[in-house]
Amino acid sequence: MTDRKTITLADVAALADVSQQTVSRVVTGNGQVAAHTRARVNAAIAHLNYVPNRLAIGLARQRTYSVGFATTDLSLHAPSQLTAGIEQAAREAGYSLLVSIVAANGLSATTHTLRGLRERQVDGVLLNVSLDTADVLEVQRRFPGLPCVFMDVPIGTPVPAALLDQAHGARLAAEHLLELGHTRVAILDGPRHAVVESARHHAWRDALATHDLTPVAHLEGDWSPASGYAATLRLLAGGVPFTAILVANDQMAVGVLRALWERGLNVPADVSVVGYDDTPESALLIPPLTTVRQDFPTLGARAFAHLLNLLGTEDPHSLQVLTVPELVIRASTAPPSVERQSVQAALETLRAALAAHGG
Structure with missing residues (x-):
């Protein structure tokens, strides 16, 4: 041989x-x-x-040329698309990517995951876990020598971060419904612990408040289609009149559309539905879903570039990188029908009268 x-x-x-x-x-x-x-x-x-010979190069430069990505469930749209964007950017820069799933929410699970990545001698970490400001600062205290870019923290937190402007995207969605003439809008949130969900929720409410409106109902899901389906059935069973629903992600919106269809409601003639994310399937739903597009692969690439700067000469407390979402209008939204508004107004008057008489 x-x-x-x-x-x-x-x-x-x-x-x-x-x-x-x-x-x-x-x-x-x-x-x-x-x-x-x-x-x-x-x-x-x-x-x-x-x-x-990456090992030789790394030893010479005191680097491993690997970075970690700590993230939540990869079966969800956002984490999977972020992984794709980060991996491509890392590969083009000559880095390998180690993906580690954070098993639960909160500081404890995040710390455990970061410790494991640190043991693998990664040069830095991208962290896609929902953390409030106090937990973010505690992460920095616990890992002082680990360059880290945060991807799911409140805007303005004094740490390196690559974020989507969730409030801007949520305002676009709410204002779209308001411009169509909707006044009875329900909200379907994601998990309460999620930082991004808090930003969307407050932006939705603020947009409605500018028209002296409040949500007619507020429900919570877990990002899955099944939770969107179950929440919509609860909403319909509650008898609260509504002509539109703001949904915190497209996967839950799939369940919303199914529940409305099963109950004989037409989208958008009876109810307008707005999602969030713009998954590849959203344009193929019946009807095609109006939603807020978040370019996760681009965000992942920008986050990696930000981390690469931190590994070079940039100040580790440099300003945040902010990406702005955009509204994609499709066939799931339309002005509310005059007939349905009249019926719902009558139902609301009846409900108020029954409540006043203890019925």
């Missing part, structure tokens, strides 16, 4: 007709290299099937 020659940095440099230092800059991602030269080096690397 013939031994194969081990391809070296010098072989790549010779084929690309550049110096070994230039090849090193391309491989490590450190230093400026002209785009056409980088392309030539990468072509030589691919042709020779050169595999850089």
